[in-house]
Amino acid sequence: MTISLEEVKRLKELTGVGLTDAKHALEEADGNFDKALEEMRKKGLTKAEKRSEREASQGIVHSYVHGDRIGVLIEVNCETDFVARTDNFKTLVHDLAMHIAATAPRFVTLEDVPAQERESKEAEFTEKIKNEGKPEKMLPQIVEGILKKHFAEQCLMEQPFIKNPDVTVGDLIKNYISKLGENIVLRRMARFELGVNE
Secondary structure, eight states, X not given: XXXXXXXXXXXXXXXXXXXXXXXXXXXXXXXXXXXXXXXXXXXXXXXXXXXXXXXXXXXXXXXXXXXXXXXXEEEEEESOHHHHTSHHHHHHHHHHHHHHHHHOOSBSSGGGSOHHHHHHHHHHHHHHHHHTTOOGGGHHHHHHHHHHHHHHTTBGGGSEETTEEEEEHHHHHHHHHHHHTSOOEEEEEEEEETTBOO
């Protein structure tokens, strides 16, 4: 079985691992690129989750203006000034700002949804499902699914990334955590649209 250098480089690029690790992953997957990528992502995301517990107090504040009508201001933190100055980090921050301009999320994570708003929607959806005649014991599960979908569309981390809808914004950030080797946190965001008061 021959593994091409191009495939090794491609796997390295997509996962942020070293060439040796990429080659080893391809060998373990018998040259199957997709299988190797899946395994490397699992390992990388596990490492990323461990890193997400570390303190992130460096970073940048970035502004993005789209067509003089929509403006976004975000603060994204990482662990060191060194990483904050890298092109990779700046690309991520810019992409996040563009995504926010395009999708207008109201919250960063599902945890940021106010309890009062969640309870109000839960009551509304429960009433709607009851009126559809669904079995009583299934109501909590059905309503929870509808609630999650409803708020996922409004939470930045749950939204499909505009440049690659196969990954959520949350997964995109985890991929960068894995690639850059530091915790990354989107601390704050503000979106302004001409003539729209929020």
